[in-house]
Amino acid sequence: MLSTDSSKRNSFQRHVADGDMVIVYERHDNMKAVRVKEGSDFQNRYGVFKHSDWIGKPFGSKVFSSKGGFVYLLFPTPELWTLVLNHRTQILYLADISFVISYLEIVPGCVVLESGTGSGSLTTSLARAVVPSGHVYTFDFHExxxxxxxxxxxRNGLASLITVSVRDIQGEGFPLEFCGIVDSVxxxxxQPWLAVPSAAKMLKQDGVLCSFSPCIEQVQHSCEVLRQNFTDIRTFEVLLRTYEIKEGRMEATTKNTKGSLLGSLPHKRRQYLSAERSSEGDEKPTLIVRPCSETRGHTGYLTFARLTCI
Ligand SMILES: C[S@@+](CC[C@H](N)C(=O)[O-])C[C@H]1O[C@@H](n2cnc3c(N)ncnc32)[C@H](O)[C@@H]1O
Structure with missing residues (x-):
């Protein structure tokens, strides 16, 4: 379970219990959310893992199958949840999520309105940001x-922090009971511009709104409407670049420069590696670093705006 109790923040101090959600980690690109159930098994190519062997182990433990294979049992933090959840819609990923939480100025105790809920990727992180006394009200018109x-x-233990409602926010706006009491939207x-006038009514003075749109035309349209009630309007595109780091042998990497790891290194670095090789021999392993091939490109534009002081 995602802990909503700040005293349980350090997941290594928590132990897996019957009914808990765990992230079964094989590799960084192979993880699965599994609900622990006494008497059940988890199977993968490394063998059969008994859930009963997991119960009582601290999160982060390495656990073994009948064949001696292993996996790690990780705590379902929002960061991991975003990687393993069922995609029922396009979702927000961590680079955008982190930026949203910072620029929406969300702190513990905040009241946040969100629409649409989609797969709940962002909602899960919003919930952790408002713990312990805040709340996220999220709306989707798809029942x-x-x-x-x-x-x-x-299942993730967040029910007390999130209320999910079915509502057409573009058509009806947010419920009037939230008028003037919301920190962030x-x-x-x-068509976010249709919901902007309602969002303006919901926000407290100085409250911040963020709208995520994949296309620049949507951004332009939203900004035109935002100008009526908002100030400080800014649009960002967040691009995350991750790196793959491997230990390799120079011999193998210099043989084929076209498309090889060394082939993608800048000229100066190549010279350095060649010098290193000639003075110390071909056998010396070296670190090879390159941008991850799976790095995500454009996801969308994030437009932030602050409610104009009256
Ligand atoms: C891209 S998904 C949101 C994904 C979400 N941000 C996440 O991180 O998982 C967009 C959602 O908006 C919902 N939606 C579209 N139009 C809507 C409307 N008029 N009112 C409420 N929800 C709407 C869709 O059903 C869909 O689930």
Missing amino acids: QRADLAREDFD FLDLP
């Missing part, structure tokens, strides 16, 4: 998506 998101939040909608 089944709302139900599935609610089930996920429930997040929109991930196809």
Whole structure:
């Protein structure tokens, strides 16, 4: 379960219990969310793992199968959850999520409105940011998506922090009961400009709105409407670049410069590596670093705006 109790923040101090959600980690690109159930098994290419062997172990433990294979049992933090959740829609990833939480100025105790809920990727991180006394009210007009998101939040121990409702936010706006009491609003909608006037009514003075849109035309349209009630309007595109680091032997990497690891290194670095090789021999392993081939490109534009002081 995602802990909502700050005293349990360090997951290594927590032990896996019957009914807990764990992230079964094989490799950084192979993880799965599994609900622990006494008497059940988890199977993969490394063998059969008994859930009963997991119960009582601290999160982070390495556990073994009947064949001697192993996996790690990780705590389902929002960061990991975003990587393993069922994609029922496009989702927000960590680079955008982190930026959203910072620029929306979300702190413990905040009241946040969100629409649409989608797969609940952002909602899960929003919930952790408002712990312990804040709340996230999230709306989606797709009933089944709302139900599935609610089930996920429930299973992850977040039900007390998130309320999921079915509502057409572009058509009806946010419920009037939230007028003037909301710290931040997040929109991930196809026509966000339709929801902007309602969002302006919900926000406290100085409250911040963020709208995520994949296309620049959506951004332009939203900005035109935002200008009526908001100030400090800024749009960002967040690009994350991750690196792959490997230990390799120079001999293998210099043989084929076209498309090889060394082939993608800058000229100066190549010279350095060649000098190193000639003075110290071909056998010396070296670190080879290159941008990850799976690095995500454009996801969307994040437009932030602050409610104009009256
Ligand atoms: C891209 S998804 C949101 C993904 C979410 N941000 C996440 O990180 O998982 C967009 C969602 O907006 C919902 N939606 C579209 N139009 C809507 C409307 N008028 N009112 C409420 N929800 C709407 C869709 O059903 C969909 O689930």
